[in-house]
Every structure is written in C-alpha cells, then in structure tokens.
Amino acid sequence: MAKIVFMGTPQFAVPALEALIETQTVVGVVTQPDRPAGRGQQLRPSPVKVLAQQAKIPVYQPASLRREETAEPIRAWQPDIIVVAAFGQILRPHLLQLPPHGCLNVHASLLPRWRGASPIQHAILAGDTQTGISLMQMDEGLDTGPVYVQEAIPIHPHETAASLHDRLAKLGGEMLRRYLNDILNGHFTPTPQDNTQATYAPMIKKEDGLIRWEKTATELDRHIRAMTPWPGAFTHWHNQLLKILAAQPVPDFSPTGEPGLVITWQETIAVHTGQGLLMLETIQPAGKRPMSAADFARGRPDFINSKLGEL
The missing domain is CATH 3.10.25.10 (Formyl transferase, C-terminal domain)
Incomplete structure (x- = not known):
C-alpha cells in the first residue's frame, strides 16, 4: 500500500478520505484551520479533520502553504503521493514536486469544462446534461493539469447542487478505489487537457x-x-x-x-x-x-x- 498524504476540507472530500483509509496507508491529513460557525461562532473542525481524528491520523492545519517552510510537516511524512479533494488552497511548486508521484486532484467536473472552485453549481446553471469526476495530475495552473481518468454521471432534471454534490463525492471515493493503484503503478498515462475547450467556474458568492x-x-x-x-x-x-x-x-x-x-x-x-x-x-x-x-x-x-x- 502507498503512503498517502490527503489534503481536503469540506464534506465533499470525506468519501475520498474514507476510500484512502480503506485501501492505502494515510500517513497524514492536511485541512483548513477550524472556523467559527453557528450562532455562537465557536470554532468548528472541518469534516475531513473529524474523520481523520476518528481514524487516529495526524492532522496538520496551516493557515497557508505558500512559504516553503510550511511544507516541512508534510515532507516529514514522506508520502508517495499527495491526494487532494476540495482543499481550498492553491498548491505551490514546492508541494507539487514533493512526493515521487506528485499530487493527484479529485475534481468535480469533466475537465477541461468547469475548471475552478464551483464546478457543481456552474454545471447546473449552464443546463449541462452530464458532469463527472476527473482524476488529474496537478500542476501550477487552476485545474489545468493532465487527466488520468474521468467518469461521467447524468445531471437529473430536478437535480440540486446538494444532491449532485453528494453523488459526485461518492463517485470520487469510488474512483480512488478503482484507479489509484493503477495510477501509482504507471498503468495510466495522463492526457493533456484541450485548453481551447476550457470553461471556468468561479467561486459562488x-x-x-x-x-x-x-x-x-x-x-x-x-x-x-x-x-x-x-x-x-x-x-x-x-x-x-x-x-x-x-x-x-x-x-x-x-x-x-x-x-x-x-x-x-x-x-x-x-x-x-x-x-x-x-x-x-x-x-x-x-x-x-x-x-x-x-x-x-x-x-x-x-x-x-x-x-x-x-x-
């Protein structure tokens, strides 16, 4: 089993982490700092942190990973690959190049369509009839790296962002179970994206x-x-x-x-x-x-x- 560092924050990332816990060796989890929530504005851990603590996996919560020294705890874990799902920060070259197999992103669209922070909502807004999950090799761009594998699902006529989110999150976990070992063993060659077909999904405010x-x-x-x-x-x-x-x-x-x-x-x-x-x-x-x-x-x-x- 490969040594994995997982980076993710919201509920969308939980099925991906669950899949990795079941099939690989997760040596560490990186997630966003606890945020104030609710009427009392008490600090609340991310869903990913909750799962990591339940599984007794070390957790690192940097406010930012821009500076090279902030990657030291991750370097100490010596991961074979970093798997990312809705982490919430752009990764710099010092992180992208840290593990031997680089960084793999679980992205909630059929890239190059809907690069960016809110692909689920924008797929519905545009009236798309299908979307899916892309497992992609991360580079310095915004969801611009080559894609290992994609799987599509239909967008139902009465689909909400909530229901589509849950279906895609589940699919992301299933695809890590199906494909991550083959990716690590070199059985997949990532395919460059066609930048002329790219569309963008800016963060919903x-x-x-x-x-x-x-x-x-x-x-x-x-x-x-x-x-x-x-x-x-x-x-x-x-x-x-x-x-x-x-x-x-x-x-x-x-x-x-x-x-x-x-x-x-x-x-x-x-x-x-x-x-x-x-x-x-x-x-x-x-x-x-x-x-x-x-x-x-x-x-x-x-x-x-x-x-x-x-x-």
Whole structure:
C-alpha cells in the first residue's frame, strides 16, 4: 500500500478520505484551520479533520502553504503521493514536486469544462446534461493539469447542487478505489487537457443567489437548483428577503407579463419571468420557516399581483 498524504476540507472530500483509509496507508491529513460557525461562532473542525481524528491520523492545519517552510510537516511524512479533494488552497511548486508521484486532484467536473472552485453549481446553471469526476495530475495552473481518468454521471432534471454534490463525492471515493493503484503503478498515462475547450467556474458568492426575474423560467429553475443549499436563491418582497426553495418552470407559457409579477395560475402561485412562468412551490419569508407558496398566499392575499424583486 502507498503512503498517502490527503489534503481536503469540506464534506465533499470525506468519501475520498474514507476510500484512502480503506485501501492505502494515510500517513497524514492536511485541512483548513477550524472556523467559527453557528450562532455562537465557536470554532468548528472541518469534516475531513473529524474523520481523520476518528481514524487516529495526524492532522496538520496551516493557515497557508505558500512559504516553503510550511511544507516541512508534510515532507516529514514522506508520502508517495499527495491526494487532494476540495482543499481550498492553491498548491505551490514546492508541494507539487514533493512526493515521487506528485499530487493527484479529485475534481468535480469533466475537465477541461468547469475548471475552478464551483464546478457543481456552474454545471447546473449552464443546463449541462452530464458532469463527472476527473482524476488529474496537478500542476501550477487552476485545474489545468493532465487527466488520468474521468467518469461521467447524468445531471437529473430536478437535480440540486446538494444532491449532485453528494453523488459526485461518492463517485470520487469510488474512483480512488478503482484507479489509484493503477495510477501509482504507471498503468495510466495522463492526457493533456484541450485548453481551447476550457470553461471556468468561479467561486459562488452569497450575492449570486439573487434572482433576476428578467431571465427565462428555464434559467431561473436552474438558478434555484444550483443555489441549493447555499447561498440559496432569493428575491425581495415588501423590502424583505424572500427565499425561493423549490419551483417549477412553465417555459412556453404566454402571454408574458411583467417579470416578477405574482399571479395565480391553474390553482398554483406563479411568477412572470422574461420568458414563461415560474411556479412557486416552497418559499421562506424572512424570519419564518419554509412553507408552501399557496399557504403563504392564503395568509397574505396581497402577495398575489405584487411585484417581486423591488426594494
């Protein structure tokens, strides 16, 4: 079994670490420092740290790995390869060149499509019908290294970023079980990416959840699903935040009304968009629990014929 150093932080990385613990010798885990979380803002360890501690694996939590001396604890572990999954920091040459077999990244897209920090959300936003996992040799670029192997899965019509995240995380772990030994034994030759086909998936920010009603109903459906669970898709009503948790598009509805106008349609609550209707299923008014849009409208009849998105 190979000596592995694993670098990862969020829940996405946990199945990959589980696979390595079961099939290799994990000599150390590198993860981001504990972060304040929750209402009390108490320091909370990353999911990867929790698993590593349960497995009694040494954990290193550098704030940054930019300086060469910060790699000393990793060098002391003498890994054969470093496996990376959603670590959250760019690796410099002094780390990339440290292990004999370099650094292998578990990336949640079919590279070169969706290089970057948020490939899962951007695949849904773009209406892609499939995505997958790429096991790639890391270089100094942003997800630009050659790819050892890829496996694709379909993106279902009602897929959210949450459900797709979980399926891809599981696939990443399965692929490490299937392919890592062959990669280490030289049975795979990594294939350079076609840079002319590259697309980019910049990190999703909180403000990206804002719904722009002038977009089509199909685009807004993708938007809501891509922003679930974080940052959540939201609009404004009566100067208050209104989260849209679930909706269904009616793309060929006509005539069109003013984007953002709330109406009743076939016993449902719907909103005019730039093209088509968006039927609201589950919403969450500010300071309240999630509820059906119909229940909300029964309690607030002024919701009908109001305009969403105006502050």
